[in-house]
Amino acid sequence: KYKNVSILLAKQHALVIEEGLKDLKSKNIQCNYVVIDQFSSSKSRVVNELGEYGRECDLIQRHRGEEDIAVASASIIARGIFIQEWERMCSKYKLNFPKGASDVISTGREFVSMYGQEKLRDVAKVGFKTTQKIFSLY
Structure with a gap:
Protein backbone atom coordinates (compact mmCIF):
# COMPACT_ATOMS: atom_id res chain seq x y z
CA LYS A 1 0.00 0.00 0.00
CA TYR A 2 2.87 2.38 0.80
CA LYS A 3 5.94 2.65 -1.39
CA ASN A 4 8.12 3.86 1.48
CA VAL A 5 8.49 2.40 4.98
CA SER A 6 8.95 5.91 6.43
CA ILE A 7 5.49 6.88 5.17
CA LEU A 8 3.95 3.82 6.81
CA LEU A 9 5.81 4.54 10.07
CA ALA A 10 4.76 8.20 10.02
CA LYS A 11 1.10 7.32 9.52
CA GLN A 12 1.14 4.70 12.25
CA HIS A 13 3.04 6.91 14.72
CA ALA A 14 0.56 9.73 14.08
CA LEU A 15 -2.39 7.38 14.56
CA VAL A 16 -1.07 6.15 17.92
CA ILE A 17 -0.20 9.69 19.04
CA GLU A 18 -3.67 10.94 18.10
CA GLU A 19 -5.43 8.11 19.92
CA GLY A 20 -3.27 8.53 23.03
CA LEU A 21 -3.77 12.29 23.17
CA LYS A 22 -7.50 11.94 22.55
CA ASP A 23 -7.70 9.53 25.49
CA LEU A 24 -5.72 11.90 27.73
CA LYS A 25 -7.92 14.84 26.76
CA SER A 26 -11.08 12.87 27.58
CA LYS A 27 -9.64 12.45 31.08
CA ASN A 28 -8.72 16.15 31.34
CA ILE A 29 -5.01 15.32 31.35
CA GLN A 30 -2.80 17.84 29.56
CA CYS A 31 0.15 16.67 27.48
CA ASN A 32 2.77 19.26 26.57
CA TYR A 33 4.99 17.09 24.38
CA VAL A 34 5.41 13.68 22.77
CA VAL A 35 8.81 12.03 22.24
CA ILE A 36 9.42 9.53 19.44
CA ASP A 37 12.47 7.93 17.91
CA GLN A 38 13.48 9.76 14.74
CA PHE A 39 13.17 7.22 11.90
CA SER A 40 13.20 9.65 8.96
CA SER A 41 15.43 12.51 7.88
CA SER A 42 12.23 14.48 7.28
CA LYS A 43 10.93 15.58 10.68
CA SER A 44 7.80 16.95 9.04
CA ARG A 45 6.75 13.47 7.88
CA VAL A 46 5.03 12.66 11.20
CA VAL A 47 3.93 16.25 11.88
CA ASN A 48 2.06 16.35 8.56
CA GLU A 49 0.11 13.22 9.52
CA LEU A 50 -1.03 14.51 12.92
CA GLY A 51 -4.63 15.54 13.48
CA GLU A 52 -6.19 18.04 15.87
CA TYR A 53 -4.87 16.47 19.09
CA GLY A 54 -1.31 16.05 17.86
CA ARG A 55 -1.10 19.67 16.81
CA GLU A 56 -1.84 20.80 20.37
CA CYS A 57 1.50 19.63 21.78
CA ASP A 58 5.16 19.63 20.75
CA LEU A 59 6.48 16.60 18.90
CA ILE A 60 10.09 15.81 19.80
CA GLN A 61 11.85 13.47 17.38
CA ARG A 62 15.35 12.36 18.21
CA HIS A 63 17.83 9.65 17.35
CA ARG A 64 18.20 7.07 20.12
CA GLY A 65 14.76 7.99 21.36
CA GLU A 66 14.82 4.81 23.48
CA GLU A 67 16.94 6.76 25.97
CA ASP A 68 13.59 8.18 27.09
CA ILE A 69 11.87 5.62 29.35
CA ALA A 70 8.49 6.07 27.64
CA VAL A 71 9.97 5.45 24.18
CA ALA A 72 11.90 2.43 25.49
CA SER A 73 8.71 1.03 27.03
CA ALA A 74 6.76 1.53 23.82
CA SER A 75 9.54 -0.19 21.88
CA ILE A 76 9.41 -3.23 24.16
CA ILE A 77 5.62 -3.45 23.85
CA ALA A 78 5.80 -3.07 20.06
CA ARG A 79 8.43 -5.83 19.83
CA GLY A 80 6.22 -8.14 21.88
CA ILE A 81 3.24 -7.50 19.60
CA PHE A 82 5.43 -8.00 16.52
CA ILE A 83 6.56 -11.42 17.80
CA GLN A 84 2.97 -12.42 18.67
CA GLU A 85 1.72 -11.47 15.21
CA TRP A 86 4.69 -13.11 13.49
CA GLU A 87 3.97 -16.37 15.34
CA ARG A 88 0.26 -16.08 14.44
CA MET A 89 1.16 -15.58 10.77
CA CYS A 90 3.55 -18.57 10.81
CA SER A 91 0.82 -20.71 12.35
CA LYS A 92 -1.90 -19.49 9.96
CA TYR A 93 0.15 -20.18 6.83
CA LYS A 94 2.07 -23.17 8.23
CA LEU A 95 5.33 -21.59 7.16
Whole structure:
Protein backbone atom coordinates (compact mmCIF):
# COMPACT_ATOMS: atom_id res chain seq x y z
CA LYS A 1 0.00 0.00 0.00
CA TYR A 2 2.87 2.38 0.80
CA LYS A 3 5.94 2.65 -1.39
CA ASN A 4 8.12 3.86 1.48
CA VAL A 5 8.49 2.40 4.98
CA SER A 6 8.95 5.91 6.43
CA ILE A 7 5.49 6.88 5.17
CA LEU A 8 3.95 3.82 6.81
CA LEU A 9 5.81 4.54 10.07
CA ALA A 10 4.76 8.20 10.02
CA LYS A 11 1.10 7.32 9.52
CA GLN A 12 1.14 4.70 12.25
CA HIS A 13 3.04 6.91 14.72
CA ALA A 14 0.56 9.73 14.08
CA LEU A 15 -2.39 7.38 14.56
CA VAL A 16 -1.07 6.15 17.92
CA ILE A 17 -0.20 9.69 19.04
CA GLU A 18 -3.67 10.94 18.10
CA GLU A 19 -5.43 8.11 19.92
CA GLY A 20 -3.27 8.53 23.03
CA LEU A 21 -3.77 12.29 23.17
CA LYS A 22 -7.50 11.94 22.55
CA ASP A 23 -7.70 9.53 25.49
CA LEU A 24 -5.72 11.90 27.73
CA LYS A 25 -7.92 14.84 26.76
CA SER A 26 -11.08 12.87 27.58
CA LYS A 27 -9.64 12.45 31.08
CA ASN A 28 -8.72 16.15 31.34
CA ILE A 29 -5.01 15.32 31.35
CA GLN A 30 -2.80 17.84 29.56
CA CYS A 31 0.15 16.67 27.48
CA ASN A 32 2.77 19.26 26.57
CA TYR A 33 4.99 17.09 24.38
CA VAL A 34 5.41 13.68 22.77
CA VAL A 35 8.81 12.03 22.24
CA ILE A 36 9.42 9.53 19.44
CA ASP A 37 12.47 7.93 17.91
CA GLN A 38 13.48 9.76 14.74
CA PHE A 39 13.17 7.22 11.90
CA SER A 40 13.20 9.65 8.96
CA SER A 41 15.43 12.51 7.88
CA SER A 42 12.23 14.48 7.28
CA LYS A 43 10.93 15.58 10.68
CA SER A 44 7.80 16.95 9.04
CA ARG A 45 6.75 13.47 7.88
CA VAL A 46 5.03 12.66 11.20
CA VAL A 47 3.93 16.25 11.88
CA ASN A 48 2.06 16.35 8.56
CA GLU A 49 0.11 13.22 9.52
CA LEU A 50 -1.03 14.51 12.92
CA GLY A 51 -4.63 15.54 13.48
CA GLU A 52 -6.19 18.04 15.87
CA TYR A 53 -4.87 16.47 19.09
CA GLY A 54 -1.31 16.05 17.86
CA ARG A 55 -1.10 19.67 16.81
CA GLU A 56 -1.84 20.80 20.37
CA CYS A 57 1.50 19.63 21.78
CA ASP A 58 5.16 19.63 20.75
CA LEU A 59 6.48 16.60 18.90
CA ILE A 60 10.09 15.81 19.80
CA GLN A 61 11.85 13.47 17.38
CA ARG A 62 15.35 12.36 18.21
CA HIS A 63 17.83 9.65 17.35
CA ARG A 64 18.20 7.07 20.12
CA GLY A 65 14.76 7.99 21.36
CA GLU A 66 14.82 4.81 23.48
CA GLU A 67 16.94 6.76 25.97
CA ASP A 68 13.59 8.18 27.09
CA ILE A 69 11.87 5.62 29.35
CA ALA A 70 8.49 6.07 27.64
CA VAL A 71 9.97 5.45 24.18
CA ALA A 72 11.90 2.43 25.49
CA SER A 73 8.71 1.03 27.03
CA ALA A 74 6.76 1.53 23.82
CA SER A 75 9.54 -0.19 21.88
CA ILE A 76 9.41 -3.23 24.16
CA ILE A 77 5.62 -3.45 23.85
CA ALA A 78 5.80 -3.07 20.06
CA ARG A 79 8.43 -5.83 19.83
CA GLY A 80 6.22 -8.14 21.88
CA ILE A 81 3.24 -7.50 19.60
CA PHE A 82 5.43 -8.00 16.52
CA ILE A 83 6.56 -11.42 17.80
CA GLN A 84 2.97 -12.42 18.67
CA GLU A 85 1.72 -11.47 15.21
CA TRP A 86 4.69 -13.11 13.49
CA GLU A 87 3.97 -16.37 15.34
CA ARG A 88 0.26 -16.08 14.44
CA MET A 89 1.16 -15.58 10.77
CA CYS A 90 3.55 -18.57 10.81
CA SER A 91 0.82 -20.71 12.35
CA LYS A 92 -1.90 -19.49 9.96
CA TYR A 93 0.15 -20.18 6.83
CA LYS A 94 2.07 -23.17 8.23
CA LEU A 95 5.33 -21.59 7.16
CA ASN A 96 8.33 -20.36 9.14
CA PHE A 97 8.72 -16.77 7.90
CA PRO A 98 12.18 -15.24 8.40
CA LYS A 99 12.20 -12.17 10.67
CA GLY A 100 15.03 -10.51 8.77
CA ALA A 101 16.29 -10.34 5.22
CA SER A 102 17.86 -13.80 5.16
CA ASP A 103 16.25 -16.52 3.08
CA VAL A 104 13.27 -14.37 2.06
CA ILE A 105 13.38 -15.36 -1.60
CA SER A 106 13.08 -19.10 -1.00
CA THR A 107 10.42 -18.55 1.68
CA GLY A 108 8.58 -16.15 -0.63
CA ARG A 109 8.64 -18.66 -3.47
CA GLU A 110 7.38 -21.39 -1.16
CA PHE A 111 4.57 -19.11 0.02
CA VAL A 112 3.57 -18.17 -3.55
CA SER A 113 3.54 -21.83 -4.59
CA MET A 114 1.20 -22.59 -1.68
CA TYR A 115 -1.08 -19.52 -1.71
CA GLY A 116 -0.50 -17.58 -4.96
CA GLN A 117 1.05 -14.23 -5.85
CA GLU A 118 -1.90 -12.09 -4.73
CA LYS A 119 -1.74 -13.42 -1.15
CA LEU A 120 1.94 -12.40 -0.83
CA ARG A 121 0.95 -8.79 -0.13
CA ASP A 122 -0.85 -10.04 3.00
CA VAL A 123 2.43 -11.20 4.54
CA ALA A 124 5.22 -9.19 2.89
CA LYS A 125 6.31 -5.81 1.60
CA VAL A 126 5.96 -6.25 -2.15
CA GLY A 127 7.26 -2.99 -3.62
CA PHE A 128 10.85 -4.16 -3.84
CA LYS A 129 13.13 -5.95 -6.33
CA THR A 130 13.03 -8.98 -4.06
CA THR A 131 9.38 -9.49 -5.02
CA GLN A 132 10.34 -9.70 -8.69
CA LYS A 133 12.92 -12.37 -7.81
CA ILE A 134 10.22 -14.32 -5.98
CA PHE A 135 7.84 -14.04 -8.95
CA SER A 136 10.52 -14.83 -11.56
CA LEU A 137 9.78 -18.56 -11.37
CA TYR A 138 6.07 -18.08 -12.09
